[in-house]
Amino acid sequence: MMSLQPTPSSQEKRPMTASTVSSAVGEQDFREILAATRDFVRSAVVPRESEIMNGDRVPDDIRARAASMGLFGYAIPQEWGGLGLDIAQDVEMAMELGYTTLALRSMFGTNNGIAGQVLVGFGTDGQKARWLEGIASGDVVASFALTEPGAGSNPAGLRTKAVRDAADGTWVITGRKQYITNAPTANLFVVFARTRPADDDGPGIAVFLVPADAHGVEVGAKDAKMGQEGAWTADVVLDGVRVGDDALIGGAQDIGYRAAMTSLARGRIHIAALSVGAAQxxxxxxxxxxxTTTQGGTPIGEFQLxxxxxxxxxxxxxxGRALVRDTARLWLTGEDRRIAPSTAKLFCTEMVGKVADLAVQVHGGAGYMRDVPVERIYREVRLLRLYEGTSEIQRLIVGGGLVKAAQRRAGST
Known part of the structure; x- marks a missing residue:
């Protein structure tokens, strides 16, 4: 099985370019990684989409091959065993991964994305050393435990609480999380909890690293969903779970909200790119x-409608492809890490919904039949408008951000 890990010699000889800012992966290495991923998706996964859908699971051999290729850690820095791809390279990977059942990407998506990036961007050195190599190899499946009843796209509504026990200095976490991706197979939960009411010092939201086998952690049954069979989600109950200060991300209580917002914003670019792949x-x-399909002896593709x-x-x-690439560039340069990601996520996830609908229409009655790819795509992509922030939340972020920026400019003149 082919490993996608770049060779040290190629890294030493190849200078960094504008397209590889913030990445240790050179252009030639990345082309090889992308080509191997494309071949894996189209030759190994596409032919087995019905098997994955009907069995509601990704076969073990596909998972093993993805792990051997480094896909569980393609966005984790190389120093922690990952491939070290930056967000511009991430979106190219996502467009390839989106070409097949979204259960494949979901299997390692949280490791590379919203869960793994919280550790990469905000974890202490000790926390990174403890978890990131396992996350990159796939030995550890990390889940992003933010959503809960009454608090979905807006983390400010969190009800899960973390209370400091003065007797022994541990944190006691109590709450219920909902629709948590990979919860049934998770080894680690990145848990968002309120440590105090929001005040002038901050929102009072912290992030904790909670091992799945910790006392008081209970994972519910797999959710029965409209689509994305093989991508498992479930509720997670935290009933008096105790963790130490070493489980507090970044070692500070008020890092949580910023970590959530930053991780979600980066994840929105990825979801936008995934949407482009599914639309393609x-x-x-x-x-x-x-x-190839005829109506009255004429291929329907010759009909103007x-x-x-x-x-x-x-x-x-x-x-969509042009938008996600430009948005990734803006993220890398630091020019826009808020409005552009939400714009891309809004446009691309709405776009793929329209494309999937048209695909069913082109197929006619056949497009409504199970085991026809466009029927599965139609159901799968509906979720993309919901997670990492709904389309409505993206509109509020974009519209509100534009108005605030204009007000700031007016106030400075």
């Missing part, structure tokens, strides 16, 4: 179907 697959399936649908799909895919 829906388009490819539709073009192939239209070119079908061509119009394909044209709209193509426009959406191309616009």
């Amino acid at each position: 697959r829906a388009l490819d399936e539709s073009v192939a179907y239209a070119a 079908v061509q119009a649908m394909l044209a709209d799909m193509q426009a959406g895919v191309m616009a």
